Amino acid sequence: MKKQSNLQFAKALYQVTKDLPKDKLPEVIRQFFVILQKYNKLKKIDYIVEEFERYSKKQSGIKTIEIETVVKLDGKIKNKIEKVFGEDSEITEKINKEMLGGIKIKVDDTVYDASLKTQLNKLKQFLQA
Amino acid sequence: MSTNNIVEEIRKNISLFQKETEKEETGKVIEVGDGIARLSGLSKCQASEMLEFGSGEETTYGLALNLEEETVGCVLLGEYRHIKEGDTVKRTNRILSVPVGDELVGRVVNPLGQAIDGGKEIKTGKFAPIEKIAPGVMTREPVSQPLQTGIKAIDALIPVGRGQRELIIGDRQTGKTAVAIDAIINQKGKDIICVYVAVGQKESKVARIVAKLKEAGAMEYTIVVVAGASQPAAMSYIAPYSGVAMAEYFMDKGKDVLCVYDDLTKQAWAYREISLLLRRPPGREAYPGDVFYLHSRLLERSCRRNKESGGGSITALPIIETQAGDISAYIPTNVISITDGQIFLETDLFYKGIRPALNVGVSVSRVGGAAQIKPMKKVAGKLKLAMAQFREMEAFAQFSSDLDAETKNQIDLGQRLAEVLKQPQYEPVSVSQQVAVIYAVSNGFASSVAVKDMKEWEVGLHAFLEKSKGSLLEKIEAGEWDEKIEKELKEACGQYKK
Numbered sequence: 001m002k003k004q005s006n007l008q009f010a011k012a013l014y015q016v017t018k019d020l021p022k023d024k025l026p027e028v029i030r031q032f033f034v035i036l037q038k039y040n041k042l043k044k045i046d047y048i049v050e051e052f053e054r055y056s057k058k059q060s061g062i063k064t065i066e067i068e069t070v071v072k073l074d075g076k077i078k079n080k081i082e083k084v085f086g087e088d089s090e091i092t093e094k095i096n097k098e099m100l101g102g103i104k105i106k107v108d109d110t111v112y113d114a115s116l117k118t119q120l121n122k123l124k125q126f127l128q129a
Numbered sequence: 130m131s132t133n134n135i136v137e138e139i140r141k142n143i144s145l146f147q148k149e150t151e152k153e154e155t156g157k158v159i160e161v162g163d164g165i166a167r168l169s170g171l172s173k174c175q176a177s178e179m180l181e182f183g184s185g186e187e188t189t190y191g192l193a194l195n196l197e198e199e200t201v202g203c204v205l206l207g208e209y210r211h212i213k214e215g216d217t218v219k220r221t222n223r224i225l226s227v228p229v230g231d232e233l234v235g236r237v238v239n240p241l242g243q244a245i246d247g248g249k250e251i252k253t254g255k256f257a258p259i260e261k262i263a264p265g266v267m268t269r270e271p272v273s274q275p276l277q278t279g280i281k282a283i284d285a286l287i288p289v290g291r292g293q294r295e296l297i298i299g300d301r302q303t304g305k306t307a308v309a310i311d312a313i314i315n316q317k318g319k320d321i322i323c324v325y326v327a328v329g330q331k332e333s334k335v336a337r338i339v340a341k342l343k344e345a346g347a348m349e350y351t352i353v354v355v356a357g358a359s360q361p362a363a364m365s366y367i368a369p370y371s372g373v374a375m376a377e378y379f380m381d382k383g384k385d386v387l388c389v390y391d392d393l394t395k396q397a398w399a400y401r402e403i404s405l406l407l408r409r410p411p412g413r414e415a416y417p418g419d420v421f422y423l424h425s426r427l428l429e430r431s432c433r434r435n436k437e438s439g440g441g442s443i444t445a446l447p448i449i450e451t452q453a454g455d456i457s458a459y460i461p462t463n464v465i466s467i468t469d470g471q472i473f474l475e476t477d478l479f480y481k482g483i484r485p486a487l488n489v490g491v492s493v494s495r496v497g498g499a500a501q502i503k504p505m506k507k508v509a510g511k512l513k514l515a516m517a518q519f520r521e522m523e524a525f526a527q528f529s530s531d532l533d534a535e536t537k538n539q540i541d542l543g544q545r546l547a548e549v550l551k552q553p554q555y556e557p558v559s560v561s562q563q564v565a566v567i568y569a570v571s572n573g574f575a576s577s578v579a580v581k582d583m584k585e586w587e588v589g590l591h592a593f594l595e596k597s598k599g600s601l602l603e604k605i606e607a608g609e610w611d612e613k614i615e616k617e618l619k620e621a622c623g624q625y626k627k
Contacts, residue, residue: 005159005199005200006159007169007199106155109154109155109156109170109171109172110152110153110154110155111151111152111153111154111155111219112150112151112152112153113150113151113152113153114150114151118151119148122146122149122151123143123146126142126145126146127142127143127146
C-alpha cells in the first residue's frame with residue numbers, strides 16, 4: 001500500500017471533526033491516535049497538526065498572513081493590510097533587519113516582496129544588463 | 130567624459146528603473162534526499178520549471194518533474210545538503226534554460242552553461258530552453274552533404290552526412306570516444322561547430338580529451354559540456370539536452386553543427402535513478418516506461434533543415450556502450466532503431482590491431498551514401514566488394530600455397546585493403562588522400578608491397594601526391610570525378626610505384 005502522507009491524515013481528521021458535537025470530540029481524537037499508532041505516524045504528529053491547521057484554515061477561508069518588516073508596524077498599516085487581503089485573517093509579524101527596509105507580506109503561498117533589499121538587487125541587475 | 134556626465138548617466142539609468150513589488154509563489158519542502166525533493170504548495174508550478182531553494186550564496190536550483198495532486202517531485206541540480214524539511218521553495222516561472230551564443234565556443238561548461246574551465250564567467254544574454262520540439266517534416270530535407278570524419282574506414286564504407294544520426298556502439302575500451310574525437314578534430318577549417326557532451330565520464334578522461342582538442346586546435350570551434358561522474362544524476366540527465374540547445378543556436382544561424390553524446394547509456398542510467406527515486410513505475414531492466422522517448426526526442430532534434438527554413442544542420446554521433454558485445458540489450462536496440470545507422474566497434478578486432486576496430490559487416494549507414502562525394506562513391510564501391518569477398522575467404526588465407534591464383538589475388542588485395550583501413554588515433558586523413566590511397570590499393574598498385582610495409586607505402590604515397598599532384602588532390606577534394614581525373618590519378622599511382 002502507498003505510504004500515507006501527513007496531509008492525508010490531516011484531511012481525514014478535518015472531515016471527521018468538522019460537524020462533530022463537542023462532547024464526542026475526545027473519543028474521536030483518541031481513535032485518531034490509535035490509527036496514527038497503527039501507521040507508525042505518532043512521531044510525525046507535529047507535522048500533521050501543522051498540516052491540519054493549514055488545511056482547516058484553507059477550508060474555512062481564513063488566510064494566514066505573515067508580515068516581515070525592519071521596524072515594528074503600527075496598527076494603522078496592519079488594519080490596511082487586513083482590509084486588502086480579507087477580514088478573516090490571522091496575522092503574524094516578524095522583524096527582519098536583513099531586508100534593510102520596506103515590507104514583505106506572505107499570504108498563504110504567495111509572497112509580495114516590496115523589501116528594499118530585493119529592490120536594490122533588482123536595480124543592480126537592471127544596471128548590469 | 131567628465132564626472133558630471135557619468136553621474137548624469139547613472140541618474141538617468143536609475144530613473145529608468147521601475148520599482149515593482151515582486152509577487153512570488155512559494156512552497157515547502159516535505160522531504161529531501163538522494164538528489165530529489167518532494168514539495169508541497171506550488172500549485173501553479175509548470176512541468177520542468179526551475180525552482181529556487183535557499184537564497185544568496187547557497188542557492189540551489191531544482192527541476193520540477195512530477196506534478197502530483199498535492200505535491201511536486203523535483204530533482205536538485207547541485208548541492209543539496211543545506212536544504213531541510215520545511216524550507217521555503219520559490220517558483221522562478223522559468224523553464225529550465227541554458228545560455229546560448231558564440232561566447233560558449235571554446236569553453237568547457239556544465240549542463241547549466243556555467244564555465245568550469247577556470248575562465249571568466251560566460252555572459253551571453255541569450256537563453257534557450259533545453260527541451261524543444263524537434264523541427265517538423267516541412268522544414269527538413271534529405272541528407273545531401275558529407276560530414277568527413279577523416280577516418281578512412283568510416284568515410285569510405287559507412288559515410289556520415291550532415292544532419293545524420295550515426296550511432297557509435299561497442300564494448301568498453303574499443304575506441305568509441307576516439308572515433309568521435311577524431312571526427313571533431315577533422316572539422317578544423319570546415320566552418321562546423323562541434324559540441325562534445327560528456328555524460329557521467331571520469332573527470333580525468335574529460336581533462337585528457339580537452340587537452341587533446343586544444344593541442345589539435347579543435348577547441349576553437351568546440352563547446353564541451355561536462356556532467357561528471359561525481360555530479361548528481363540530474364546533471365547527467367539534462368546534459369545532452371543542454372548540448373543540443375547550444376547546438377540549435379548555431380543551426381538557427383544556418384551553420385552546420387556536429388554533436389557528440391558520450392555516452393547515452395550513462396544518461397539512461399541517470400534517468401533510471403531519478404525515475405526510481407521519484408517513484409515512477411519501473412519497467413524492463415528497471416528503466417521507466419518513457420526511456421525510449423528520452424533518447425528519441427533528443428536525437429530527433431538533429432536534422433538537416435531546408436533553405437526556406439534557414440538551412441543549417443545538426444549531425445549527431447551518439448555513443449552507446451554495450452556489455453560483452455550484446456547489441457540486443459534494451460538501450461542499444463532502442464537507440465539503434467532511432468538512429469540512421471551504426472558504427473560497430475569490436476573488442477576482438479581491437480586486440481588484433483585493427484584500429485579503428487570497425488566491424489564492417491555489421492556497421493551500416495542508412496542515409497550517408499547519398500552524401501558521399503562522387504570520387505569517393507566510385508572508389509568505395511570497389512572497396513566494399515573486395516572487402517566482402519575477402520571476409521568470405523579470409524579463413525583460407527593460411528593455406529595460401531594450395532589456393533588457385535584468383536583466390537590468392539583476392540586474399541592479397543583484401544589483406545592490403547584491411548591494412549590501409551587501419552589508422553592511428555588523432556590523425557585524420559583528408560578525403561582526397563583517402564580516395565587516392567583506396568584507389569591505388571584496390572587497383573593493384575600496392576600488390577608488390579609486403580603487407581607489413583603498407584603503412585610506410587601509404588605515407589610515401591601521400592607525400593608524393595602532395596608534392597607533385599597538388600592540383601589533382603584539390604579537384605578530388607572538390608568532388609570532381611571523370612575519366613580524365615581517373616586517368617591522371619592512375620598515372621600518378623604508376624609513377625609512385627616506380
